[in-house]
């Protein structure tokens with residue numbers, strides 16, 4: 001009898017050897033003949049003037065070509081539909097109790113069913129439903145009370161059963177939508193908001209991971225096989241490459257925020273396929289339909305894109321390719337294409353199999369999925385705040401952040417940066433529980449700036465990944481607090497942050513005390529004396545500022561005051577004030 005995971009676990013290391021491929025012939029067109037080389041050598045070197053003229057003509061030609069390309073782009077309307085495959089945050093696989101961890105030794109987390117051993121049976125892991133449902137609810141979908149699993153047949157080495165279990169006829173969620181706003185990075189020509197409908201969300205199995213070792217070896221790691229995925233399918237309602245990338249970015253943010261997934265595209269937890277078609281504006285509509293939307297052009301599909309940039313770049317390249325094919329009298333074939341990062345062209349992988357080729361059929365071994373109203377309502381009630389509500393909150397009166405700061409805080413490090421920021425704000429709040437709202441917002445704004453820009457800058461400079469223990473939230477909160485209370489200067493705060501970043505673990509108040517960094521405010525007389533010393537260094541510059549109103553030159557004196565003054569005591573705004581008074585007589 002077959003035993004379930006873990007006692008029935010199998011360990012496999014699978015190697016697929018492919019026959020050697022014939023070495024391709026060198027392309028003769030790439031190697032000029034000896035004759036053409038000789039004639040090139042005997043050509044006279046053109047005069048400087050000629051070269052200049054040629055360069056000018058080339059530039060004009062390029063400009064013309066660009067303009068005509070742009071004009072022809074205006075003639076064509078682009079349509080894009082996106083499919084997202086996201087790995088759910090679950091402990092067990094979809095149909096076995098094997099763990100989902102992909103970081104373990106290859107082929108160590110596999111149950112017999114994952115390898116399609118004869119006689120093994122699927123055991124649906126109900127817990128996988130929870131993140132899937134959270135995602136579908138966050139995407140405003142209607143959850144279906146009954147859904148079913150189907151087999152999608154194809155033969156490939158990464159799919160041991162010869163079919164993938166998916167939900168084709170009756171998915172568990174339908175008819176959702178995602179709103180894309182201007183701050184999500186949609187194309188300006190799309191206005192301030194685009195709503196993209198979601199046709200359905202379905203549960204399915206992931207495939208094994210293959211690693212190619214050319215020319216003839218592929219290693220397979222079955223740890224990933226049957227990892228629970230959701231496929232989110234959007235309607236073909238996107239018409240610009242930037243908006244398509246914004247759509248994928250927003251979907252990722254929503255999935256992360258509702259806890260459906262733990263990693264985004266960067267870590268391979270999310271992959272996107274984009275479907276691209278074009279049609280000429282103002283002409284008879286295209287022949288193709290998709291789920292009630294007609295008049296579309298023939299689509300091609302670019303599979304497995306793993307970054308937002310790749311989504312945008314691949315769509316631009318595919319659109320240009322389709323325009324070139326149609327303008328030269330060709331036809332677009334329905335096919336699957338690939339994209340390599342950094343390239344400028346999509347490449348054909350295979351002709352697109354029609355639905356009939358997959359021989360979809362209901363899986364006879366898996367019972368229908370029945371989802372109760374009570375589960376849906378309890379998950380809806382406990383859903384974490386959505387990215388849009390977070391933006392509203394962070395830019396509202398309570399936090400007072402700019403949209404430019406709020407967006408990266410939400411998006412960076414899969415939400416970890418925002419959590420850290422909130423910790424800093426909570427500590428500040430506990431230090432001053434009775435603060436008035438305005439002072440509180442000034443503090444939260446300052447904290448945002450330090451979390452993103454000052455700490456972020458140190459991370460970039462040191463080329464380190466995010467880690468909330470490098471500078472404990474408490475240390476940053478203390479720094480921001482001291483700065484806000486004017487107990488230290490900005491430059492001291494930066495210096496102390498760098499010290500903590502480099503490993504100084506003393507509590508910030510003690511560090512400031514011990515290193516004598518607390519601000520001992522300078523008296524007015526001290527400021528005046530310092531200003532007079534630096535003004536005496538360049539009297540001619542003082543004259544220029546006075547007679548020619550060259551106020552830009554004041555910066556030099558200010559810099560000198562900061563440099564010459566006692567360390568940590570000179571406050572820039574006060575120094576500036578005294579300088580203005582002495583040079584221009586302004587109070």
Ligand SMILES: Nc1ncnc2c1ncn2[C@@H]1O[C@H](COP(=O)(O)OP(=O)(O)OP(=O)(O)O)[C@@H](O)[C@H]1O
Nearest residue numbers: 079080081082234235236275276277290296297299
């Ligand atoms: N003519 C078209 N132009 C652009 N996009 C289209 C067009 N027709 C369909 N699409 C988009 O293509 C996608 C089709 O996804 P769907 O999962 O239904 O089919 P599939 O690509 O054949 O399936 P799979 O790739 O999962 O085997 C949808 O996002 C849809 O919006």
Ligand SMILES: [Mg+2]
Nearest residue numbers: 083231233273
């Ligand atoms: Mg699909």
Ligand SMILES: [Mg+2]
Nearest residue numbers: 083273275301
């Ligand atoms: Mg597809």
